[in-house]
Structures are given as C-alpha cells and as structure tokens.
Amino acid sequence: MKKTVGVILKRIGRDIRQYKWAGAAFLIYYIVVKAVFHAFCPLLILTGLPCPGCGTTRALIYIFRGQFGRAWQLNPCAFLMVLFGVYFVYMRYVKGKKVKYAMEILAAAAALMLLVYIYRMVTEFPGYPPMTFRRDNILNRIFPFYNDFLRHLFGI
Template sequence: MSRKKRLMESIRMIKADLWSIRYVILVLAVYFFLAWNFFYSSCPFVMVTGLPCPGCGLSRAGFCLLRGEFADAWYLNPFIYGIAFLATAFVIRRYVLQKEVRSLQKWLILLLAGMLVFYIYRMIRYFPGESPMSYYPGNLLNRIYQALGRIM
C-alpha cells in the first residue's frame, strides 16, 4: 500500500473512530465544563467522598509532561508515563501500522492494577496531606452528614 493510501486510510479510521464515540465526547465535554465552572474538582470520586482517587494527579501530571516538567509529572502520578506509552502504542498500532490493538489490553490491565497498588501505598504514606493526596471537606457525603447532624 502506498504512503498516500495508508495516510488516507488512517484519516478515515480516525474520523470513523471519533464519530463512533461522538456522544461520549459530548457528555464528557459537558461534564468537564460544568465541573470546572461550578465545582472545586472534575473528579466525581473527589466530589462525592472528598478522598483522592487512584487517578488523582494524572491530569496535572499529563500537563506537566506536555510542558516538559518530567520530575513534576513523576511526583504527581508516575503512572502518567505508562499511560503516555500505551496511548502512543495505541495510536501507532491503530493508525500508522493499521494493526489490531486488542493485544494492548493486558498492558492496560497491568497498568490499572499497578495504579491501584500505588494508590493504597500513597493513601497509607501521604493521606491527608501532600497534594494530590488531600482531603476535600466540601464533598457531597460530608455535606449530607452535616445536614443530618443538624436535623437530629
């Protein structure tokens, strides 16, 4: 297959993939708009419980990685490097090489398991204190608890 045909096929695949998840993209865009403009966090886990989630720090780490602040990215959440590697591998396999991507699934599961173990470690070692392992008292469960306390 010529380069031009491969490029055109890759572009077609990207368009088709984006079109197939258009409603997910729309819902996420609305969610993040509302979260960033009306709440203190964009993480539903934090908004409900006030506790950091296993992915806490990933967004900030991703932005640090894009700015070339590698040490800061590592500090916030070292799993950003695994996510960046898997995302790059996905893009190359799917759109450049035009091969299946299902084989990356085992690496994603391994990455998520590692994130969970690391989360437990960080909760034991750093919670509640160092960012991003902070407690947010304005969470929904705390508000419900306080409201019930006033009623009873």
C-alpha cells in the same frame, strides 16, 4: 507519503464519528462538574478523598511539557498511560491493526495504579496535591459528622 497520511486521517475520522456521543457526554460532564464543584474527580467531589487517578491529567500535561519530575510527583502512572497511548495510536491508526492485549495492558496498569494509590494513601495522605483532602465534599453536606469521622480516622 501523502496516501499514508490520508489513510491515517480516515481511520481517526472513523473513530471520531463512532465515539462522538461518548465524547460529547464526557465534555458536558467536564464542563458542568467543573463549573459546579471546581473539580473533576467524582470520588473527590463525593468523599473528599483522592482517587487512584487523581493528578493524572496534570501529570500528563507536565509530561508533554518535559517536566518529568513534577509529573512523577503528581501521578507516576501517567507515564504508563503515555506509553500505552503511543502503542495504541501506532497500532490502530498507523498500522491499521487491532490493538493486541489492550484490555490486559489496561488491567495491569489499573492494578499498578491501585497499588501506587494505596502506597501513597499510607505514606503521603494528607499531604501535597493531589493527595489532599477536600473538606467541602458532598458527604459532609449530607452528614455533618462525616469530616469529623475522617479526621479521627486519618488524622486530617
């Protein structure tokens, strides 16, 4: 058992070392963007419109807290991400094998997320978070008529 845990930790450590600069860049982006714009999503910051992934981080937190209904309201696709994450961790770190069909699974999940997003934009937007409009977006700062245009287009 001790040897198995050591092997798993070595595999995790190897990946951390390999992807440390990507992780550092992501962390810097997160800190800077949150400090400047008080949001994380680039689409939301730029256009004021939610993206297909909006609400996913909060949904994942709710899943791990056992608040599944709230997670479903924020982004139902978060459950797919948890399932894929468990599969990925098991195959890559526990079994030490290549994660088969990872790109195909992620592409299918992305397509489903896009379909859910379109449905939610038609039925819920503008509504409750995360399907809300952010009025202090960058495009409105550049083009003062932008928010008025969207108000006429979407009724927001």
